[in-house]
Amino acid sequence: MSNGSAIRSVMLFAVLLAPLTHALAENMQWVTTDRTDRRTCPSTKCGVAGHLMFREGADVLETKNGWSRITKAYSASCEGGKSEYVKEGNSACTSANGIQNGKFAEWVQNGDLSPNRPEDPRQGATGDYSLVSGSDDFRLYKDQFAKAARQLINDGTCTEGDFKEMGGWMASTNRGKGMYFTYCGGMTLSNKVYLDSNSGKVNR
Structure with a gap:
């Protein structure tokens, strides 16, 4: 294939692909x-x-x-x-x-x-809020998440590094609504810490 033919083929492919890419973007x-x-x-x-x-x-x-x-x-x-x-x-x-x-x-x-993505509530998070900014439902419970994280760090259960690694608290699928967990000191069940977002209590 000549260079001219190759270029025309690439251009044709781009023309054919453009509507598909546009359609996918519109459907997001x-x-x-x-x-x-x-x-x-x-x-x-x-x-x-x-x-x-x-x-x-x-x-x-x-x-x-x-x-x-x-x-x-x-x-x-x-x-x-x-x-x-x-x-x-x-x-x-x-x-x-x-x-x-x-x-x-x-x-x-x-x-x-x-079709419009909502604003990111994590944007501009600082201090303890930045440690848990990757949490599920951050916009709802950011105060509880940050307070619980600081409590666990202060009592030696967790480190700031743990929260930076995990990104924060994840919604628990087996403990019911309002329950979240993270891992401190490892990724085994014994390292799992739970938070009740309603009461603010943390436990293993």
Whole structure:
């Protein structure tokens, strides 16, 4: 192939790719609520496969009745008629739950999304707030997170380095709403420290 032909081929590829790239950018939506459920079908009666957090982005592939599909269909990992990927609610491997031929796609409510990404509440964080600025739900509990971090550092349970490494507090999926955890001194279960954001209490 001559240099001229090669250049024309590259230019043609760029022209063909441009609309696709533009379309993908246009389809990107951002979470505007504290978190939104990723469900197995476009209904609140369907199972929850996980969550998207505030300011997380998702590529919207389809919209239907106030819902957006954000993934292609993938294996539901059905065992005994139930999906191992459903974390909350209906886990039945049925078409009514959005699971067909052992697969489902994820849906989120349109009302929790926006084409404009919200401002980052972590921007400009200083002092103890900067130690926990990577926490889940930072904008909601930044005061509790920073106070608990300082308490753990002062009593020798954690170091500033621990919080810098972890980024802060992560939402606990098995201890219920308002519970968060971090690791201090290692990444084993014995190094796990929990925080109740409602009471401010920390424990192992």
